[in-house]
Amino acid sequence: AQSVTQPDIHITVSEGASLELRCNYSYGATPYLFWYVQSPGQGLQLLLKYFSGDTLVQGIKGFEAEFKRSQSSFNLRKPSVHWSDAAEYFCAVGANRDDKIIFGKGTRLHILP
């Protein structure tokens, strides 16, 4: 069964600094990969997704993620964070188009002014 690991429970960065949130998945084939964001009291919002093709995908709010098959990773990046990016970020994976979507435990992002 597929699984998702987000090794960092909390990350703190200064406003304007770059960001990278790590995600590792466990599955043999090319999975369907997602990053979601959840702000306090808000629902889950899709940031970006990867199914196939170019391994660097662009999402909303200036985020991007890179799929690296050799490392089983799908890390989320942003070149310059804003205070409004403070939220919980979840990586998710589906084994294929027909499979369920499994979420990691999340990384809480804190922004220093």
Place this chain on the structure above:
Amino acid sequence: DTGVSQDPRHKITKRGQNVTFRCDPISEHNRLYWYRQTLGQGPEFLTYFQNEAQLEKSRLLSDRFSAERPKGSFSTLEIQRTEQGDSAMYLCASSSRTGGTEAFFGQGTRLTVV
């Protein structure tokens, strides 16, 4: 497109009572998911449907939990004989198998068992 709708938004119940939640997915979506989320955790998969067929139910899910999607549209999640450990946010999501397959989430139903 009104998004995924869940009802009620909040439910407080006494231990031992049964509760039922409803989810209305995005109208053209044939996939419907139920997740449970506790504080500081990611959404935990409970079950999912394609149209009216329940494709999978989490092995971690107690027999007290049951879900239906009788006509392939809305879905209900019932918890029988609630326990304090059932207190959580219950999230519903829907997706289109033929579309991008990403799941669109509702606002959730917060259950508190007292």
